[in-house]
Amino acid sequence: MSAPIVIHRPSATAGRRVTIRGQIAGLAYDDQDVIEFLRRVGLPDAEQLLDDPSWVQWRGGRAHRYEAA
Structure with missing residues (x-):
């Protein structure tokens, strides 16, 4: 199963x-x-999910980086 986020x-x-x-x-x-x-979608402990690969998949680029590609 892939990450939902x-x-x-x-x-x-x-x-x-x-x-x-x-x-x-x-x-x-x-x-x-x-x-x-x-x-907003009902995940109050969202901070803990960002580095959990079962919840979040980061595609392309480094995680936690938002600068222009």
């Missing part, structure tokens, strides 16, 4: 698209944005 590669203009269970949650410019998206 995907943080996609950085865009050409900065920021990373975030999808949760296949639905676009928004464009994150830092970890706080991702945490807010996760809280």
Whole structure:
């Protein structure tokens, strides 16, 4: 089973698209944005999930980096 949260590669203009269970949650410019998206869908302990590969898959680029590609 793949992770339900995907943080996609950085865009050409900065920021990373975030999808949760296949639905676009928004464009994150830092970890706080991702945490807010996760809280909005009912994951109150979102901070602990960012480095858990069973929950979050970071695609392209380094984890926690949001600069333009």
